[in-house]
Amino acid sequence: MNCQVKICGITNLDDALMACRYGADALGFVFYSKSPRYVSPETANNIVAQLPPFITPVALFVDATHEEIVSVINGSARWMIQFHGNESEAECCSYQRPFMKALRMKQGDDIVALVDQYPSASAILLDAYKPDVPGGTGEVFDWSLIPKNLSKPLVLAGGLTPDNVKQAVKQVAPYAVDVSGGVELSKGLKSEPKVRAFIGGAKSE
Numbered sequence: 001m002n003c004q005v006k007i008c009g010i011t012n013l014d015d016a017l018m019a020c021r022y023g024a025d026a027l028g029f030v031f032y033s034k035s036p037r038y039v040s041p042e043t044a045n046n047i048v049a050q051l052p053p054f055i056t057p058v059a060l061f062v063d064a065t066h067e068e069i070v071s072v073i074n075g076s077a078r079w080m081i082q083f084h085g086n087e088s089e090a091e092c093c094s095y096q097r098p099f100m101k102a103l104r105m106k107q108g109d110d111i112v113a114l115v116d117q118y119p120s121a122s123a124i125l126l127d128a129y130k131p132d133v134p135g136g137t138g139e140v141f142d143w144s145l146i147p148k149n150l151s152k153p154l155v156l157a158g159g160l161t162p163d164n165v166k167q168a169v170k171q172v173a174p175y176a177v178d179v180s181g182g183v184e185l186s187k188g189l190k191s192e193p194k195v196r197a198f199i200g201g202a203k204s205e
C-alpha cells in the first residue's frame, strides 16, 4: 500500500513547495510557541494559500486556547487539525474539522484504551514519549509496542529519518509516516536531499 507522508515543522514557502515536489501528502505547521519550528498563523495561512490542491495542511496544537486554534483554521477551509496535547474528544470535535490525535508512547499506557477515547479521530499519530517535550523529540520508540489492528489509521512518528523510514514502513505498515527533525538542515529549515530521500524511502515499498 502506498504509505502517506507528512512533513512536519514547515516554516516557509520554499520548504513547503519543495516537499510537495517530492511527493509529500501532508504538511505540518507547529503552533506551539515553545517549539523552534513555531510558525505564525499569518505566515502559515499565506503558505497554505499557495499549496497545490491535493496537499493536506495540518495545524498542530498542544493544549491551545480556542482563540489560538480559530485564529489559524479560520484562515483556510483546508486545515486538518493535529491535537498533540491532552485535548478531549469533545474539544477535538468542537472545531468541526477532520483531526488527528497524537498519543505519546509512555511506558505502561494502554494505547488501545487511549485510542478508543477518540472515536471521531480521522487518524491516530503515535509518537515518542519524552518528559516535558510534547513532540519533535527526534527519538524513536519501540515499534514492537504498537498494538496490532488499531481501530484507526496509524500515523507513525518519532525519530524517523531517511535511514530508518524504509524499515519503519516494512515493520509497522502504517497508513502514514511523519517526520520533523529527521529531514532538517537546522531547526525549522528542511534539507532538500533529506526530504527527497525520506519520501522516496517511505514510498519505495
Ligand SMILES: O=C(O)c1ccccc1NCC(=O)[C@H](O)[C@H](O)COP(=O)(O)O
Residues within 6 Å of the ligand: 008, 009, 028, 030, 032, 035, 036, 037, 060, 062, 084, 127, 134, 135, 136, 137, 138, 139, 157, 158, 159, 160, 178, 179, 180, 181, 182
Ligand atoms: O515538531 C515540533 O517541534 C513539535 C513541538 C511540539 C509538539 C509537536 C511537535 N511536532 C509534532 C509532530 O508531529 C512531529 O513531526 C513529531 O513529534 C515527530 O518529530 P521528530 O521526532 O522530530 O520527527
